[in-house]
């Protein structure tokens with residue numbers, strides 16, 4: 352016992368840290384780079400069983416307990432991905448990837464800090480929980496008294512396979528992984544210095560959609576027990592049409608020769624297929640056509656099957672939200688070749704026709720209406736934040752407008768340390784000095800910053816975040832968040848949708864051929880201020896809306912200095928990679944052995960002490 356204590360004390364003094372969890376002991380690493388408050392990182396802790404064999408395409412299961420001490424000093428594999436969207440592919444992938452990474456500190460171990468659970472983005476298809484710079488997280492969050500947690504979730508077809516039958520495979524499989532991570536946090540985060548009653552979930556891009564979907568769902572955590580606040584950044588709330596998901600799932604099965612009329616057989620075959628073969632099939636489909644396995648569907652555990660988003664917005668639980676967008680989001684990324692409608696961000700009855708009409712008539716007409724990807728971000732942001740405020744929650748809304756150009760990934764440098772712009776201006780440094788602090792303040796105190804008024808839906812007020820010292824511009828409150836665009840979609844496009852329905856009805860009545868839709872052309876003055884009440888529109892709307900596949904911009908646009916697949920470690924090699932570290936360990940073991948022998952001999956055989964003789 353004394354010896355064990357000695358060993359542990361010794362380990363900690365050389366950069367290791369052991370914590371006891373409900374499943375077993377884990378040993379992470381210590382970071383001394385900020386003096387006075389040691390930081391600890393625990394990488395690759397299992398929070399579910401590895402999703403291998405029969406557990407592929409299955410609900411996540413609680414992990415097994417383990418004996419001894421689990422090494423948590425290095426990241427585990429990233430979940431399998433291979434997309435043309437990423438030029439920084441994860442170079443260490445494995446299906447055995449469902450691990451959680453925890454960043455904490457001496458201060459938190461003593462004082463129980465608020466927790467942020469960060470879900471990475473990447474269209475549910477690429478990127479990972481192991482790609483962010485450790486140092487950034489320690490400096491910006493842990494040093495400020497936050498325990499930061501990054502869980503993995505299954506990507507691509509492995510997290511989205513759906514045959515339309517929940518008895519075979521649950522819908523939105525990856526969302527169950529995400530929720531299971533929150534259960535793990537409830538169970539074990541206090542062992543890492545986190546307060547399980549003070550949890551904020553945070554995400555960017557598809558990670559933002561995931562977080563938003565969890566936050567507004569009345570099914571996932573209606574009593575706010577798993578988490579109390581959420582931070583949603585540049586989220587495009589697009590849900591894929593279910594029949595596309597089923598068709599894509601069957602197509603990927605066909606490509607790996609899992610062909611049968613019986614879905615049970617297909618599933619069995621898919622479980623027996625090499626994961627790299629499945630990944631290859633998915634990549635080939637992406638290369639040949641458009642986006643595959645890059646979105647959630649309107650289904651459990653978030654909502655009922657096929658439930659209208661309008662209904663979801665009517666019963667959002669009471670929470671606090673910090674929500675941000677960037678000025679230009681996907682503006683630079685117009686529709687791709689082979690334009691095709693496959694998702695939904697508002698409830699349209701005629702999603703395909705409406706969005707096709709939008710594409711043919713409004714695309715390129717104005718800056719704001721440049722493409723529907725941006726529409727999905729701005730309109731969703733406006734309508735969900737409004738729904739939360741109407742439910743009695745509080746929302747803080749902002750838009751990053753930093754020059755030279757703020758688009759879908761450009762704020763990542765301020766909150767998670769990647770995509771740092773090559774030409775980093777001093778204005779950007781100023782923004783950088785407080786951006787993550789706003790998130791920290793929101794997490795700790797429920798308010799991002801003094802003087803930032805919470806959202807009033809009559810004004811749709813938001814913080815315009817821009818630093819331009821030369822022209823004396825700083826962050827300031829503005830009103831009417833993307834009003835023109837929101838009006839356009841909620842009023843004009845809704846009306847168009849109804850017109851299409853009307854026309855179809857009359858075509859049916861007069862016996863004309865079906866499908867020949869030619870609605871009265873719109874006379875819309877895009878600069879006319881709207882006079883709608885979007886809450887009312889949302890609540891009264893009975894129509895179902897739709898939209899176009901989201902394609903996030905390629906990472907290269909920003910020439911990120913930090914290679915995403917290489918977690919940034921400290922300057923020098925970690926202590927456990929040094930030869931002398933092992934020499935010391937061996938020495939310690941020898942001394943320990945001697946001490947044990949000594950103790951044993953003292954007790955049992957005081958006469959013979961050969962080693963010391």
Ligand SMILES: *[C@@H]1O[C@H](CO)[C@@H](O)[C@H](O)[C@H]1NC(C)=O
Nearest residue numbers: 432433434627630631634635
């Ligand atoms: C990813 O896909 C590309 C193109 O099909 C292929 O060349 C590459 O080997 C794949 N990488 C992995 C890790 O499967």
Ligand SMILES: *[C@@H]1O[C@H](CO)[C@@H](O)[C@H](O)[C@H]1NC(C)=O
Nearest residue numbers: 594595596597598599601602
């Ligand atoms: C389903 O997939 C097949 C094969 O790729 C394709 O030809 C068909 O158009 C798809 N149907 C739908 C509704 O997406």
Ligand SMILES: *[C@@H]1O[C@H](CO)[C@@H](O)[C@H](O)[C@H]1NC(C)=O
Nearest residue numbers: 685710711712713714715716
């Ligand atoms: C939109 O503008 C781009 C660039 O000016 C042009 O290449 C494209 O053809 C336009 N698309 C439509 C539908 O007008």
Ligand SMILES: *[C@@H]1O[C@H](CO)[C@@H](O)[C@H](O)[C@H]1NC(C)=O
Nearest residue numbers: 755772773774775908909910
């Ligand atoms: C960086 O700024 C310099 C000077 O303003 C300019 O010449 C250069 O093209 C910029 N580089 C990038 C990658 O934007």
Ligand SMILES: *[C@@H]1O[C@H](CO)[C@@H](O)[C@H](O)[C@H]1NC(C)=O
Nearest residue numbers: 785786788789792799800801
């Ligand atoms: C965060 O909160 C602290 C303490 O209330 C305050 O001094 C600081 O200005 C806040 N930071 C920002 C960016 O508002």
Ligand SMILES: *[C@@H]1O[C@H](CO)[C@@H](O)[C@H](O)[C@H]1NC(C)=O
Nearest residue numbers: 843846847850871872873874
């Ligand atoms: C809908 O139809 C009415 C009457 O045909 C027409 O006046 C109106 O402009 C149409 N609205 C849209 C948005 O197309």
Ligand SMILES: *[C@@H]1O[C@H](CO)[C@@H](O)[C@H](O)[C@H]1NC(C)=O
Nearest residue numbers: 852853854855856857859865
């Ligand atoms: C038009 O008729 C077809 C088949 O007769 C039916 O499926 C469709 O729902 C009808 N559409 C409307 C808008 O009534």
Ligand SMILES: *[C@@H]1O[C@H](CO)[C@@H](O)[C@H](O)[C@H]1NC(C)=O
Nearest residue numbers: 874875876877878879880881
């Ligand atoms: C659109 O509205 C603006 C401002 O009210 C007005 O100046 C302009 O003439 C209108 N354009 C059309 C085509 O009605």
Ligand SMILES: *[C@@H]1O[C@H](CO)[C@@H](O)[C@H](O)[C@H]1NC(C)=O
Nearest residue numbers: 808809884885886887888890
């Ligand atoms: C908008 O409509 C909702 C629901 O009818 C109502 O509660 C709210 O007060 C209205 N807001 C404004 C600004 O009229």
